[in-house]
Amino acid sequence: MKRCLITAGANGIGLVMAKAFADAGYRVWVTDVDASAVAALPAGIRGTVCDTSSEPAMELLFSEIAADWGGLDVLCANAGIKGPTAAIEDMPLEGWHQCLGVNLDGAMLAAKHGARLMKPAGRGVMIFTSSTAGIYGVPYRAPYVAAKWAVIGLMKTVAMELGPFGIRANAICPGSVNGPRIDRVIEAEAEAKGMTPEAVRQGYASGTALKRLSDPEDVAHMALFLASDGARMVSGQALTVDGFTINPDP
Numbered sequence: 407m408k409r410c411l412i413t414a415g416a417n418g419i420g421l422v423m424a425k426a427f428a429d430a431g432y433r434v435w436v437t438d439v440d441a442s443a444v445a446a447l448p449a450g451i452r453g454t455v456c457d458t459s460s461e462p463a464m465e466l467l468f469s470e471i472a473a474d475w476g477g478l479d480v481l482c483a484n485a486g487i488k489g490p491t492a493a494i495e496d497m498p499l500e501g502w503h504q505c506l507g508v509n510l511d512g513a514m515l516a517a518k519h520g521a522r523l524m525k526p527a528g529r530g531v532m533i534f535t536s537s538t539a540g541i542y543g544v545p546y547r548a549p550y551v552a553a554k555w556a557v558i559g560l561m562k563t564v565a566m567e568l569g570p571f572g573i574r575a576n577a578i579c580p581g582s583v584n585g586p587r588i589d590r591v592i593e594a595e596a597e598a599k600g601m602t603p604e605a606v607r608q609g610y611a612s613g614t615a616l617k618r619l620s621d622p623e624d625v626a627h628m629a630l631f632l633a634s635d636g637a638r639m640v641s642g643q644a645l646t647v648d649g650f651t652i653n654p655d656p
């Protein structure tokens with residue numbers, strides 16, 4: 407059975423990915439800072455409370471994976487927080503650091519410790535969750551955008567470094583995904599722009615060719631494909647799951 411680790415997998419997109427990998431026959435290990443969501447994971451999905459931006463916590467997690475699983479086939483570095491929504495002249499440094507800590511430090515630490523497990527096996531797949539914010543800019547979201555661009559740079563470097571060892575790395579760039587998180591993003595943007603949340607949501611949908619928001623399942627399907635042998639020649643890519651963004655700032 408293939409072994410898959412998903413960071414921030416107890417809620418939202420990560421949880422849907424965890425269920426999809428479990429349904430596809432993988433052994434799934436999820437980490438999250440939300441202890442009650444970890445405790446409520448579906449039967450068969452293993453969970454550990456772990457802050458992905460903390461190196462001691464990540465070191466401990468990967469030593470447990472090495473001890474209990476003896477290796478890792480798929481790493482989904484999915485953790486991300488939305489960070490502050492603020493004009494650049496008002497951007498709080500603390501919120502900037504926090505956002506980069508979870509989105510970027512967390513991805514790097516997952517790749518670092520994941521590589522230590524995968525390299526000796528001569529195979530593995532890393533899947534980073536970036537965002538369309540990692541391809542375009544998003545007004546008032548400088549920390550998140552900077553972090554998600556950086557995740558793509560990290561992924562490309564990792565793909566080049568680890569490719570000779572049989573390890574592929576790619577990033578998924580979801581657009582706006584239905585769920586509680588996008589509701590929070592929309593509310594913050596509506597407030598920053600003096601708009602109604604519904605107008606912001608409509609704008610998100612109309613800014614895509616397919617005129618709708620994605621669902622977490624759309625992201626999970628892409629992750630399963632990237633993890634599969636069908637994607638054996640796909641590496642170093644940032645793949646959007648966004649209905650084709652035609653206007654990033656509607």
Ligand SMILES: NC(=O)c1ccc[n+]([C@@H]2O[C@H](COP(=O)([O-])OP(=O)(O)OC[C@H]3O[C@@H](n4cnc5c(N)ncnc54)[C@H](O)[C@@H]3O)[C@@H](O)[C@H]2O)c1
Pocket residue numbers: 413414415416417418419420437438439440443456457458459484485486487488508535536537538579580581582583584585586587588
């Ligand atoms: N929802 C969207 O519209 C959207 C769009 C593009 C990209 N993304 C990205 O997808 C990923 C998942 O987002 P989501 O929508 O599921 O978010 P979510 O807010 O629904 O869930 C995020 C999870 O991350 C966990 N978490 C927060 N900080 C953590 C940390 N330090 N260590 C470990 N876990 C932590 C939370 O407890 C939560 O379970 C993120 O990287 C996000 O940036 C989301």
